[in-house]
Amino acid sequence: MTDAEIFPTRGEPAAAVLEQLGTLRAGDIDWRSGRAFSLVYHPDDAELEELLHTVGRWFLHENALNPFKYPSLVTMEAELVAMAADLFGTVPKAGTLSSGGTESIFLAVHTARSVGDQRGIVAPNIVTADTVHPAFAKACHYLRVEHRRVPVRADLRADPEAMAAVVDDDTVLLVGSAPCYPYGVIDPIPEIAAVASGHGTLCHVDACLGGWLLPWWERLGEPVAPWDFRVPGVTSLSADLHKYGYAFKGASLVLYRDPALVQHQWFVYDAWPGGLYGSITTAGTRPAAPIAGAWAAVRFLGAEGYLRKAAQVRDATAAFRQAVESHAGLAVTGSPDLSLFEFGATPHSGLDIGGVGDVLDERGWNLDRQPGGLHLMVSPYHVHVVEDFGRDLADAVVHHGRSRGRTAGYGGIADA
Numbered sequence: 001m002t003d004a005e006i007f008p009t010r011g012e013p014a015a016a017v018l019e020q021l022g023t024l025r026a027g028d029i030d031w032r033s034g035r036a037f038s039l040v041y042h043p044d045d046a047e048l049e050e051l052l053h054t055v056g057r058w059f060l061h062e063n064a065l066n067p068f069k070y071p072s073l074v075t076m077e078a079e080l081v082a083m084a085a086d087l088f089g090t091v092p093k094a095g096t097l098s099s100g101g102t103e104s105i106f107l108a109v110h111t112a113r114s115v116g117d118q119r120g121i122v123a124p125n126i127v128t129a130d131t132v133h134p135a136f137a138k139a140c141h142y143l144r145v146e147h148r149r150v151p152v153r154a155d156l157r158a159d160p161e162a163m164a165a166v167v168d169d170d171t172v173l174l175v176g177s178a179p180c181y182p183y184g185v186i187d188p189i190p191e192i193a194a195v196a197s198g199h200g201t202l203c204h205v206d207a208c209l210g211g212w213l214l215p216w217w218e219r220l221g222e223p224v225a226p227w228d229f230r231v232p233g234v235t236s237l238s239a240d241l242h243k244y245g246y247a248f249k250g251a252s253l254v255l256y257r258d259p260a261l262v263q264h265q266w267f268v269y270d271a272w273p274g275g276l277y278g279s280i281t282t283a284g285t286r287p288a289a290p291i292a293g294a295w296a297a298v299r300f301l302g303a304e305g306y307l308r309k310a311a312q313v314r315d316a317t318a319a320f321r322q323a324v325e326s327h328a329g330l331a332v333t334g335s336p337d338l339s340l341f342e343f344g345a346t347p348h349s350g351l352d353i354g355g356v357g358d359v360l361d362e363r364g365w366n367l368d369r370q371p372g373g374l375h376l377m378v379s380p381y382h383v384h385v386v387e388d389f390g391r392d393l394a395d396a397v398v399h400h401g402r403s404r405g406r407t408a409g410y411g412g413i414a415d416a
């Protein structure tokens with residue numbers, strides 16, 4: 001293609017376009033093989049996948065911007081909020097759907113800043129552990145809120161006392177994760193929420209990752225530390241349907257204890273010649289398919305389906321941990337609470353964890369890199385590949401070279 005041909009002069013037949021797309025995606029992760037982690041949550045459910053494809057086709061072109069034109073979308077969003085509120089122990093109407101965890105977090109930070117505005121706070125800050133997802137730093141950066149990051153305790157969980165020490169009159173929000181991404185541990189939410197309510201401040205639980213798994217984990221009889229609206233002082237919560245809710249991408253929920261708080265998300269405007277414009281999330285035009293897809297996933301699975309998937313995730317997680325811990329030179333970091341963990345080389349083992357990761361990469365596994373080692377996030381389908389993983393890991397432990405120095409986590413910066 002020459003520069004003059006960058007913009008196609010003529011359209012191409014659909015078959016030719018698809019052929020090119022096939023070539024383009026040849027280098028993408030084949031998530032169906034079960035060797036992808038954290039970017040795709042493989043539900044191991046062909047019927048669910050088929051259903052979501054149909055729903056995606058039905059709602060591909062609809063626009064949730066104007067609720068009066070698409071009452072079906074309003075109904076589905078309201079029902080999703082109500083179902084999640086029921087699951088997490090709060091009021092059925094106090095929340096909205098968003099495009100993902102990052103947007104839910106933006107909206108929660110915006111709401112806290114807006115409450116701070118009403119109280120006359122001009123230089124607001126939020127207080128989090130240093131293990132919170134980068135979405136908080138990003139929200140603070142965009143919304144011009146100071147982000148006070150506090151080191152975690154020795155058990156890798158947020159330190160409520162250290163957080164309390166940096167709270168001041170300008171603090172508009174304290175945050176805990178359930179669980180945090182790097183180590184999969186749940187922060188001490190009751191203590192963080194108590195610090196927040198002691199200061200008359202809001203408290204957000206980032207359950208983007210755990211929100212759609214922890215309720216089932218608890219019902220399976222696994223130990224689950226308190227994390228949701230049953231904890232006094234928790235005022236908002238984010239939970240992603242496009243993670244362990246098994247919906248397709250573009251679906252998360254932000255929920256509030258007090259329905260008055262969600263009102264802070266409204267933006268209403270009439271100072272232009274285009275008539276009254278209003279929206280309650282950051283997008284203007286809002287894709288309909290993720291709303292319908294999330295609604296369909298929850299209706300299709302129901303509590304029974306989610307419990308079945310959670311049991312599969314639990315069993316697969318135990319098997320992955322076993323595969324890692326069967327090597328004296330490898331250790332899981334901390335005491336992860338859920339379905340994700342980091343593992344690294346033990347001191348004096350002589351293992352180069354980056355080199356181990358390189359061999360796993362060559363065998364098609366896509367583990368994320370963190371400063372402390374490799375990161376695994378388990379989905380239901382992984383139960384089928386854990387034996388292969390164990391074999392490849394054992395090989396990698398014995399036969400690996402020096403690390404090629406790859407450092408890329410799951411978050412989009414490429415290296416080597």
Ligand SMILES: Cc1ncc(COP(=O)(O)O)c(C=O)c1O
Nearest residue numbers: 100101102133180181206208209
């Ligand atoms: C704990 C946690 N919070 C927030 C997010 C951000 O979610 P998203 O990538 O959907 O914006 C993630 C993503 O993995 C996460 O693990």
